[in-house]
Amino acid sequence: MNEDIFLWLIQDGVTNGAIYALLALALLLVFAVTRVIFVPQGEFITFSALSLALLEAGRTPGTLYILVIGGLAAAAMEAFVALRERAWRRLPRIAALYVLLPVAVAVLVAWAAPRKFDQWIQVLLVLAMVVPLGPILYRIAYQPLANASVLVLFIVSMAVHYVLTGLSLVFFGSEGLRSRPFWDAKFRLGVLEVSAQSICVVVASLVLILILWFLFEHSIYGKALRATAMNRVGARLVGIPTVLTGHLSFLLAALIGAVSGILIAPITTLYYDTGFLFGLKGFVGAILGGMGSYPLAALGSIAVGLLESFSSFWASAFKEVIVFTLIIPMLAWLSLRSRHVEEDEE
Amino acid sequence: MTAASAAKLRPHPALAAFVAFLVVAPFALSEFYVTLMNYIGLATLVVLGLVLLTGVTGLMSFGQQAFVGISAYTTGVVTTLYGGSPWLGLAAGLGLTALVALGLGLITVRLSGHYLPLCTIAWGISAYFVFGNLDVLGRYNGLGSIPALSLFGWTVDTGRKSYALIWVATLAALLAARNLLDSRSGRALRALRFRATMAESFGIDAAQLKLVIFLYAALLASLSGWLYAHFLRFVSPGAFTVNVGIEYLFMAVVGGASQVWGAVIGASLLTMLKEWLKDILPRFFEQSGNYEAIVFGLLMLALLHRARDGLMPVFARLGRGDPRRASPPVAAPGLSRRPRPAAGKLLLELRGVNKSFGGLAAVRELSFEMRGGEILGLIGPNGAGKSTVFNLVTGVLPADGGQIRFRGERIDALPARRIARLGIARTFQHVNLVGAMSVLENVAIGAHLRGAQGTVAAMLRLERDEERRLLHEAARQVERVGLAAHLGDSSASLALGQQRLVEISRALAADPVLMLLDEPAAGLRYQEKQALAGLLRRLRAEGVSILLVEHDMEFVMGLVDRLVVMDFGEKIAEGLPGEIRSDPVVIEAYLGGIE
Numbered sequence: 001m002n003e004d005i006f007l008w009l010i011q012d013g014v015t016n017g018a019i020y021a022l023l024a025l026a027l028l029l030v031f032a033v034t035r036v037i038f039v040p041q042g043e044f045i046t047f048s049a050l051s052l053a054l055l056e057a058g059r060t061p062g063t064l065y066i067l068v069i070g071g072l073a074a075a076a077m078e079a080f081v082a083l084r085e086r087a088w089r090r091l092p093r094i095a096a097l098y099v100l101l102p103v104a105v106a107v108l109v110a111w112a113a114p115r116k117f118d119q120w121i122q123v124l125l126v127l128a129m130v131v132p133l134g135p136i137l138y139r140i141a142y143q144p145l146a147n148a149s150v151l152v153l154f155i156v157s158m159a160v161h162y163v164l165t166g167l168s169l170v171f172f173g174s175e176g177l178r179s180r181p182f183w184d185a186k187f188r189l190g191v192l193e194v195s196a197q198s199i200c201v202v203v204a205s206l207v208l209i210l211i212l213w214f215l216f217e218h219s220i221y222g223k224a225l226r227a228t229a230m231n232r233v234g235a236r237l238v239g240i241p242t243v244l245t246g247h248l249s250f251l252l253a254a255l256i257g258a259v260s261g262i263l264i265a266p267i268t269t270l271y272y273d274t275g276f277l278f279g280l281k282g283f284v285g286a287i288l289g290g291m292g293s294y295p296l297a298a299l300g301s302i303a304v305g306l307l308e309s310f311s312s313f314w315a316s317a318f319k320e321v322i323v324f325t326l327i328i329p330m331l332a333w334l335s336l337r338s339r340h341v342e343e344d345e346e
Numbered sequence: 347m348t349a350a351s352a353a354k355l356r357p358h359p360a361l362a363a364f365v366a367f368l369v370v371a372p373f374a375l376s377e378f379y380v381t382l383m384n385y386i387g388l389a390t391l392v393v394l395g396l397v398l399l400t401g402v403t404g405l406m407s408f409g410q411q412a413f414v415g416i417s418a419y420t421t422g423v424v425t426t427l428y429g430g431s432p433w434l435g436l437a438a439g440l441g442l443t444a445l446v447a448l449g450l451g452l453i454t455v456r457l458s459g460h461y462l463p464l465c466t467i468a469w470g471i472s473a474y475f476v477f478g479n480l481d482v483l484g485r486y487n488g489l490g491s492i493p494a495l496s497l498f499g500w501t502v503d504t505g506r507k508s509y510a511l512i513w514v515a516t517l518a519a520l521l522a523a524r525n526l527l528d529s530r531s532g533r534a535l536r537a538l539r540f541r542a543t544m545a546e547s548f549g550i551d552a553a554q555l556k557l558v559i560f561l562y563a564a565l566l567a568s569l570s571g572w573l574y575a576h577f578l579r580f581v582s583p584g585a586f587t588v589n590v591g592i593e594y595l596f597m598a599v600v601g602g603a604s605q606v607w608g609a610v611i612g613a614s615l616l617t618m619l620k621e622w623l624k625d626i627l628p629r630f631f632e633q634s635g636n637y638e639a640i641v642f643g644l645l646m647l648a649l650l651h652r653a654r655d656g657l658m659p660v661f662a663r664l665g666r667g668d669p670r671r672a673s674p675p676v677a678a679p680g681l682s683r684r685p686r687p688a689a690g691k692l693l694l695e696l697r698g699v700n701k702s703f704g705g706l707a708a709v710r711e712l713s714f715e716m717r718g719g720e721i722l723g724l725i726g727p728n729g730a731g732k733s734t735v736f737n738l739v740t741g742v743l744p745a746d747g748g749q750i751r752f753r754g755e756r757i758d759a760l761p762a763r764r765i766a767r768l769g770i771a772r773t774f775q776h777v778n779l780v781g782a783m784s785v786l787e788n789v790a791i792g793a794h795l796r797g798a799q800g801t802v803a804a805m806l807r808l809e810r811d812e813e814r815r816l817l818h819e820a821a822r823q824v825e826r827v828g829l830a831a832h833l834g835d836s837s838a839s840l841a842l843g844q845q846r847l848v849e850i851s852r853a854l855a856a857d858p859v860l861m862l863l864d865e866p867a868a869g870l871r872y873q874e875k876q877a878l879a880g881l882l883r884r885l886r887a888e889g890v891s892i893l894l895v896e897h898d899m900e901f902v903m904g905l906v907d908r909l910v911v912m913d914f915g916e917k918i919a920e921g922l923p924g925e926i927r928s929d930p931v932v933i934e935a936y937l938g939g940i941e
Contacts, residue, residue, distance in 0.1 A: 037460050039467075144651050150459045151406050155599060156650055158408065158592050163643030169636050276588075280471070283464060291461075317479035324468040331461050332453040 008193075009309045015198040015267065017305025018205035019260050021298040023282025024289065025209060026256040028297055032229035033249040035150050036142055039157040042279025043164040044257025046172075046272060048130045049265035053177035055122040060113040062171020063129045064106035071102030071132070074139040098136070105129055119182065127258050134254025135247040142250075143243060161276065168272040179265040201263045208259060209298065212252070221248060277320070281308070284327050291334065364610070368513050372506045380505045382621060384577060387512040389613035391570035393597045394516075394523055394606065395563030400595065401604035402527065403559050404539035405455060408591045409466030412473035413443050413564045415586035417571030419477060422489040422581045427482070432495045436572050440565060447564035448557075455556040470588045477583040488582025495576045508577040515573060519566055522805035524606045529804035529813060530797045533787055535559065537780050544778040547740055548856060549766035549795040558801055589639070593620075596646055604782075616642070675786070675817035681796045683857050684769050686889030687753065689719035693860060693891050694739070699748035699758070701734055708734040710915040712748070716860070721882065721892045723902045723923075726912035727935060732895045733775050735912075736862050739893075740772050741765040752860070767795060769859035773849035773866060775895075781838035785829060785848055788837050790820035792855030823851040828877060843869035847878070854885075861885070862893045867901050879905050903927070911935070 023041055030038040051061035075098035082090040105128045112125055141160050145152060181197045188194075216222035228235040228245040236242050260278070264270070285301025304323060311319040372380055392410050400406045420442050421435025430438075454465050478486045494503040495511065502511055526532050537545045538552050546552055575581050593616065601612025623638035687693055694716040701709040709731045716722050724732050737743040739750060741762035750758040757765050771792065779788050793816045799809030824833055827847040832840060837848055846866055853861050863882075867875050875898070882892055882905060896902045902909070902923075909926045911919040913935040919926055926932055 031460075037464065141647055148650075151404070151463070152650060154406065154460060154463050155595065156647065158595070159643045159646035159650070161643075162589075162592065162639050162646070166636050166638075166640035166643065170640070277471070280467065284468070287461075287464070318475065320475045321472045321479075324472045327468050328450070328453060328465060331457055331465050334461065 005313070009313055010306065011194060011198055013306035013309035014302060015201050015305070016308060017285075017302035018202045019264050019278070020281050020285045020301035020304050022205050022208060022256050022260050023279060024286040024297040024301045025212065025294060026253040027279075027282050027286050028291070028294060029212075029225075030249050030253050031291075033225055034138075034142065034146070034153075034246050036153045037150070037157055037283075038253060039154075039276075039279060039283075040137070040161040040164050041253060041257055041282065042275030042277065043161065043168065044130055044133065044254050044275070045261035045264065045278050046168055046270060046275035047133070048126050048258040048261030049179070049270045049275075050168075050172045050177050050261075050272070051126045051129060052122060052262055052265050053179040053270075054172075055109075055113055055125060056116075056119070056179050058114050058116045060110055061126075061129070062167075063126075064109050065171060066167055067102045067129055067133060067136075068106050070136040070140065071098045074098045074136045077140060077144075098139075102132060102136075105132070119180070123262055126262060127255070130258035130261070131251065131254045134250035134252070134257075137254075138246050138250035143246060146242070146246065165273050165276065168275075172272045174272060176269040176271045177265075178269045181266040197266055201267070204259065204263055208256065209294075212256075213294075225249060281323060284323060287327050287334070288330055360607075365517070368517070372509050377505055380509050382617065384505060384509055384512050386610075386614050386617045387509075387516040388570045388574050388577075389594065389597060389617055390516050390609050391519055391573075392567045392594050393601065393613045394519055394609040395566035396594055396598040397601070397604070397606060397609045398523060398526075398535070398559050399563040400598055401602070401608070402535050402539065403556055405556060405560065406463040406595070407466040407563070408463055408588065408595055409470040409473070410563065410567045410594050411586045411588075411591040412470050413447065413567035414571035414574065414590075415473055415477055415581075415583075416443050416446060417568035418575040418581045418585075419483050419489065421572050421575050422492050423482065425493050426489055426491060432493060432572075432576055435575075436569075439572050440568050443564050443568035443571075444561060447561050451557045451560040451564075455553060455560050466591070467588060470586075470591045474583055474587055477586060484582075486583055488580060488584075490580050492575050492579045492581065494579065502576070505577075508573075512573050512577065515569060519569070520606060520610065525807050526801060526804045527606065529809060530790075530794060530799060530816060531555070531801045531804050533783070533791050534794060536783060537791055541778055541780055543742055543762070544774065545791070546762040547742065547766060547772055548791055548852070549763045550791075551763055562801070593642070596642060599646065600649060619645075675821050676814060678811075678814035678818040681793070681815055681819050681857070684859060686859060687718040687891075689717070689889065691718045693718050693720075693753060694893070695749075695751040696735075696739075697749045697751075699735075699738060699750060700746045701731075701738055701743060702746060707915050709738065712912070712915070712917055714910045714917060714920060716891060716893060718891055719886055719889050720908065721886055721894060721906045723906035723909040724893060724895045724912065725897075725899075725902060725909060726918075729914075730912040731915040732912060733864060734915075736772060736775075736864055736893075736895065739765075740770060740862060766856065769857070770862065771853035771856035771858035771860075772862040773846070773853055773864050775864040777842065777845045777849060779837040779845055779848055779852075781836065783837060784834050785824055785837050785840070786817065786820055786833045788848055789824050789852045789855050790816050792823070792852035793819050793857075796855075796857060820851075820855050823854040824848070826854065827851045827881065828874075841869070843871070843874060846870070847874075850878075850881075858890060860891045860893065862895075864895050865897065866894070867896055867898050875901055 023045075026041055027038055030036055030041070047063050047066070051063045054061040075094055078094045078098060079091065082088070082094065109125050109129060112121070137160065141156055142153065145156060181195075182200055186193050186195050216226060224235070224240045225245050225248060227238070227240055228242055232242060235245070261275075264278075268274075281304050282301065285304045286297040288300030288303055289296030289298070291297075307326065308319055308323050311322040315322070371383060375383065392414060396407060396410060417439030420439040421432060424430040424435040424438050425432055450469060454462055457465060477483055483489060494501055496502065497511075500507075502508055527536065534545060534550045534555055537550065538555065542552055574585075597612035597616045598609065599612070600615055601608030601610070620638050620642070623641055627637040627641070692715060696715075697713050699709055699712045700707070712735065724735060726732055734743065738745050738758070741757065741760050741764070745758045748758070749756060752765070752768055752770065755768070757768065780791075796819070797809075797812050797816050799812050803809040821833060824830060827850055829844060829847055829851070832844065837845060840848065846869060850863065850866055853863070867878060870878060879901060886892065894902065894906060906923060909919075909921065909923055910917055911926060911929075911932050918935055919929045919932050921929070
């Protein structure tokens, strides 16, 4: 291996690692607030990346059907509860949030799709389609089980993953797609040629991480999220609606997933089920970082990206094996370190 | 022969019907359905392992397909590349699986809650890519022309012949698992999930038992993989994707993850549903797609929202309940008992014991002694640190400093299960019974250390002699606390005071030298308290020493030999009941000083 290849592998690893870091962040956030191991996080990447690629081709992405169907299902569940409790006044809000909004977005996208607008408008359209899926998903799958054990919520996540991957295949088909790069330029940094797209990814990840950090530390919603993360019952006692924090954390997860998908779409060819592995690598990053600290999770994710790029150079067929086997000793170390009595879930 | 043992020999009607169906099926069903039944049997083997692992023990795995694959590929390589016999392939497959599972298990059974399932997904993915990328395994094309099995010259080369082999193996595994759950080890297993502290306090080695079950589940998957390879005569990585592992777990959940027969129900329903959906769904949609995955996912969501215990309880309600549980155990020879220490001999000794939680000192420089055949009362206001003392003596919590000795041996560094071996048994302030188990079974957990037969003996029913003696002993202790009428009731159905009595009889079943009772009289009526006091006096006469925490002063004063009074983690007084009653320091601690 010469210096060029070495530096190129590092660039590749850091770029992918930045994406994993974003995902790790979302996974930690969702887990801390709702105790959900959010395996389907990766599906947001698939949805947004494939939607962007389809919009560029002037085709209507199937994501809008998923959005409308999901919205209707959530609306039905909300309306059922409202009717049972005879809270008629809630109905207009339910209709606006879960029916009108998704339908409006869908109509807009269907209108805009064949017109091939500028790339930044397409990005906004993708965000408008994918981000609402977060709260909708929370409402449908997780909210009815908010007090269930971590393990039950884990099975729920696997079920959601199953549904979403199935829908993904139905609406996107099995072909792989890749979108145009945002910025085609390449820079020479010494011996290294850096693609502008990689810089985009790293900068966007950093900016997003900083924004999230700022929101967390300084906004009242951030404080509510942190309070829920620390103590659910306590948060409820001081008047923080834990259902709202659940919605909020899933909204952020969907936003992060959608942005990751947009960033990665020009770099990698994505298929309907690629997101799953991306999401899991985010987990590997978070676990390498000790499954608790955001900066360490980001570092762990960069490490995953580097490991992946170097193992694809030396043993490309076994790169997934290497990455996923890595977490077994790491988990062992984690569980030896944290000896806590866990019981009385009954 | 008594009526009870006759009932034991009579098979359950649902089981009899099931076996009858299995016998008739290959003659009545078409080739297609026989093949479907074969897949159901193969899946049942894997799901059965998951029932024991996830449903009973609480360890969730999405990675069982990896073990199926290891064994299927091993026998494939042994028979095609090396021309070995399939039976050699079976031995090699089981051996390799055991080796891998032991390595993974040593790490993973200690993992808490959500880490384990994540870890199983990770190794599932790794295994899939290993299968798909090794030249010797035929990469993504897989291994073909695997030979058929042959058994004493009988070649298993058709679907119907495979059916016989697969279902004999599956039925045997089901019966073995049922036997296991209804045994000493089975009770320990069922207690682990929600009552780990209690289980360890009665000498159950949780980590070891979890490892055994992990290994057993892996070997069941391995057996399924071997049968699969020789039934299909072809192995490829596509059969061992993560999704396959997820579907095994879905089957366990659908069936009701804590019940052995749930494995059959879950595997049957989902296998048939999948076949049916694959047939029917594409007719409604133009595009090809993995529609059955969507249906499976939605089905799981609905099930988790509406019926978290799976469908097995629904099926159980259709048939009549299992009547065997309620019958009292048959008489059996008694178990051997520990020699009691001489009355007045030094038994338990605490010297300068400290324990703090964060900045809060729960126990400070505590020292006292207990002698053989003594009832010592440990009293003090709420939050004085009494229950912490119990947890320190029984090894549930490690002490920060000081020494605890029992019969001269230091026990402050020993884990709870080792301390239990020395003859210390306890009750818990917050009742710590397994709600789903009967009173008799709960109490039999107390006698865990008085039996020695393990999991294999239990599966083969070779431990029935010991089992009878354990259950007889448990029944004797339940009778002793006056609950003989409730032997077969589920412990969750009893009143709180009665549950405390069950706790006491469980401690008694351990044949203790020293009993630690945490508020045993709370929730009892006056007559019941009288009866309890009488029982404790009789125990003292038998040479059992008792350390008692109790708030009912009338009960305490009339019963104990001596008292130790604690306040804010420190000992403030020690002496005879009469002395304590008039001690000004004690009165101030209870009533508050006048300032």
